[in-house]
Amino acid sequence: MMSETALRDLNTLPSSDRKNESSSKGSFAKPFVGSANENVDVSLVSTHVNGNQTGNAGPGIANSEVEYIDSENLIDVEDIDTSLKTLIAGLDSKDWVVVCEALNNVRRLSIFHKEAMLDILGDVIPLVVKSLKNPRSAVCKTAIMTAADIFSAYNDRMIDLLDPLLVQLLLKSSQDKRFVCEAAEKALVAMTTWVSPILLLPKLQPYLKNRNPRIRAKASMCFSRSVPRLGVEGIKEYGIDKLIQVASSQLSDQLPESREAARTLLLELQSVYEKSHDSAPATVSDSPEMDSWENFCQSKLSPLSAQAVLRVTNIAREGLVIGS
Template sequence: MSGTALRDLNTLPGSERKSESSSKGSFARPCTGSIDENADKSQRKISFSLVSAPVNGEEAVNAGAEAGNAEVEYIESENLTDVEDVDTAVKTLVDGLGSKDWVVVCESLNNTRRLSKFHKETVLDMLVDVIPLIVKSLKNPRSAVCKTAILTSSDIFNAYNDYIIDSLDPLLVQLLLKASQDKRFVCEAADKALVVMTTQVSPTLLLPKLQPYLKNRNPRIRAKASICFSRSVSQLGLEGIKSYGIDKLIQDAASQLSDQLPESREAARTLLLELQTVYEKSTDLTPIVSEHPELSSWEHFCQSKLSPLSAQAVLRVTNVAREGIVLGS
């Protein structure tokens, strides 16, 4: 992993909140009733969208601070329409994504989404240049740019699946960071993008990418990575889990059972129950020829693959879950 990625991962959410709040101050604009005639067309459009209804007292400050981001149009993937001029959109895409004008950047991000949806092959060869610029927008302290970049990431996953695996690391770092911060609407968008990633990228390729983040020093990063890891394993299916290696997966899941945050622990429990089900189905399909069939039990498997303390913790989780199912039946 690059030094830049490590520095990004070690950035605490508090510092991002500071950047967000400071950027919002310059983002909001008061209702002036007029507009600069020298401004370009796109800027005039955004300026009008920032005008909000007058309110009194402290509400006016809060509404003013949120006005800009609240009025930016965030288009859901299913509502995207095709670009009017494909050639022009393609030719100006990279320059637009690298622009210093945040309005142009947002427009270019949305064009990236449209092109990925309606002209997938056209953008495929450009991904090596496009993805680093999407990552740059994900780091942008302006919430409008950041959220639009998150939406763009989702559409990239939907369109290109495994084609982006070699460029995934910087996207993954930023999405885990954004999903771990306190700004709710950015966090929710990043969570959705991570869901798309785990369903669209092959788990055999994605799991090795996620694994290092299970041990990240930021507990919120670990929690998000654990959830993604568990969800991605589910995509493997019974045969896929057997091929990937239950022994490797149980060690990863066991390491999260004692994690600081409940989200990590819950993701680990979910994964362990799935691994237990797969293991027991596998042994049911294999005739036991040994005089000691207990050696093929889930308990023996855990004890043979884990340290005594880890095995005890895993068996406690899976046995409690099994007892609950028996009592409920």
């Protein structure tokens, strides 16, 4: 069950980021200054903020810049025990610089010492979610990248903690700020890559009916990517009839992303259905017509839905015949 807070979040797109914020403590401001490609060093933020003053800003004023470091370029923490002990306080800090540093430490620990952080993962993820909600772009994007590394490291072990992360990533991937949106989409790809589809699909399904069409579209794309990972036997076990009903409901959705995801899923289901029937031993009572994809669609869907599904799959089939 989704919490009331999660549902409220889902039905409201995030407001635009504040470009400049003043520190809630101390005598100096810490404006976020990003480069054109939003690629400035987050590991150097504290040095820029606390060490180097700008020429005309006056005493105590600093320019801070943030780089978003790819996972493969992160280096190990210097001291595991110290990093673990200070992690929760850092993530919960009111200083956005400290939060970014702590998020990067979560990433490093996930990559290099995932077993060491496993015991506190239940405390870490809610604070990562808090950072995902942060209006400051630097914090939000770093948290998104952190979520991707958590998926990669912990796979199915974090499935019980997934819901609040999923809500925020669907929201962030649906907003207008391009570099945040792109990062969130990559995190969703990581989720569908590293979390077992048998566990993930039930988590995604409620979002396919969300009131926000952009949320539905992103959820549809995740759903469509996850199903093939079940494999032929897994799809049959999950239920082709259930999956075809999900896909057919997205064919008439408002956004083209939803419709394209539905078409991709339907072609996958058609392929699995036909392969499974081609390989099944024939019986006396079997007839090609009764086992056909067309008959299956008509038996599982309303006439209009079956017609729409068959139109999609027949066009694809005709295209393959023409191209061969």
